[in-house]
Amino acid sequence: MPGIRILHCADFHFEAAFSGLVPSLAGQRREDLRTTFLNLVRWNAGTSEATEILLIAGDLFDGRRIGPATQDCILKGFASNPQTLVFIAPGNHDPIELRSLYRRLVFPDHVFVFGLSPAPAGTPVLRGRGILGPAQGPIRSVFLPEFKTCVYGGAFEGPYADEPFPGPSFRVLDPNCTNLMVLHADIDGIRLPGAYNPVSSASLWQSGIDYLALGHRHSHDGFKHAGETLYAYSGVPEGHGFDEPGTCGFIAGSVWKGGQDLAFVPAGLGRYERVSLDITGLGNHEDLYRRITEAVPASPWVFYQVVLRGLIAPGFQIIPDLVAEKACRDYSHLQVIDDTVTRPDPSGPAGSLRNLFIRELLDRIAAADGEEQKEILETALKAGLEAFGQRGGRG
Incomplete structure (x- = not known):
């Protein structure tokens, strides 16, 4: 050369x-x-x-x-x-x-x-x-x-x-x-x-x-x-x-x-990776951990930060530390960030501003073209619910 x-x-x-x-x-x-x-x-x-x-x-x-x-x-x-x-x-x-x-x-x-x-x-x-x-x-x-x-x-x-x-x-x-x-x-x-x-x-x-x-x-x-x-x-x-x-x-x-x-x-002997994971519809930690292991390959030299997003079932309280504690058996390091939105209940007065907003956003999320657009709409839903006085997620 x-x-x-x-x-x-x-x-x-x-x-x-x-x-x-x-x-x-x-x-x-x-x-x-x-x-x-x-x-x-x-x-x-x-x-x-x-x-x-x-x-x-x-x-x-x-x-x-x-x-x-x-x-x-x-x-x-x-x-x-x-x-x-x-x-x-x-x-x-x-x-x-x-x-x-x-x-x-x-x-x-x-x-x-x-x-x-x-x-x-x-x-x-x-x-x-x-x-x-x-x-x-x-x-x-x-x-x-x-x-x-x-x-x-x-x-x-x-x-x-x-x-x-x-x-x-x-x-x-x-x-x-x-x-x-x-x-x-x-x-x-x-x-x-x-x-x-x-x-x-x-x-x-x-x-x-x-x-x-x-x-x-x-x-x-x-x-x-x-x-x-x-x-x-x-x-x-x-x-x-x-x-x-x-x-x-x-x-x-x-x-x-x-x-x-x-x-x-x-050249690196270790690598950091950030993974965005849609867990829409999940309602318990067992299903959540199964979804993580299916989507995130375990490696002794990769350290993961998994950002959970999507619409989860009402009553499902995600505990990131619990997931991370279980993950230590399979991963060198796995950090969990909860950025999900609890699926809101649109029942009630059909013409209320809150419920019109919820139905509109849920419809748009369901029809979203790609993960990036879906994530933007979920963020908008969370912000709207907070404005209406209903907690939309646990960041």
Whole structure:
């Protein structure tokens, strides 16, 4: 495969909480994150496909604190693969500030952290394998002669970055090189106070960057072009909660002048999934649990949040904790959210506003075209019943 072999990852958020899990499982997820980190640092090590450049696009840490197990994992992990050159662009959770972990930890000398070095252009770095380029505003560069590649990057200096870097005037120093950039940024984000480096994709068109490795957004949403510049978010390597569902991973492959062969690679040892489950017509917990097991496949490495919806029988009081307690026999973790509506009784004065509303909504729900429309109508029914003074569900 031509070009230079890279691995792009971001947003490990070491020491952030794994939300919604019991303490023992949260502890296992912290260990999973450390294992995934080591897997990425050593990706294909010792083979002809070994990573030559590792790009970490910010938020390696979630804050200023780090436990001894995590510190040991990170420093020894980097040290275990000295052939791979590592470039880190600190983000809004781990900015370069006075008490930054990047200032307090001693990284191996094949690791380069943007924003730390005030050295002048021409200074050898990375054990002499790189040469520091001139500052271009907040952006610095490292030229790698052995690869004829230049790696650019910048760092957050606090929790926000209102002024985008790079700006629209940025140009690479040598357009004949393979030019990479690693950055924590909110591409095309709103430029307001409290922003997270809102770089405009339009500013990349004439930049000369071949590949921009991004962090900040926690899901991979594909590869995009701004002129000749390819850019992508790797997403998180491991989800931390149900707000980060689905497959997590990183980006790997090769980049060369004028071309790339990159792909998203699944990596997570655990996965969060949210499932919307219609339980219309059910009237007891046994039937409810049977419906869940039929619809939700058990897996030791998938953690589920099941949102119950639909119209349930009057008198059926769903107890989410009871369902979750029973589920622990079959699932690693299953959280239940009750968003059902108790089927209202439309009997009474036919012309009353309440009963006209109920009949109309029930008819529309029965005739709904698709689950999304049905869910919207059920939400409307619940809101209407609450307005009429009748409780429509137990959220």
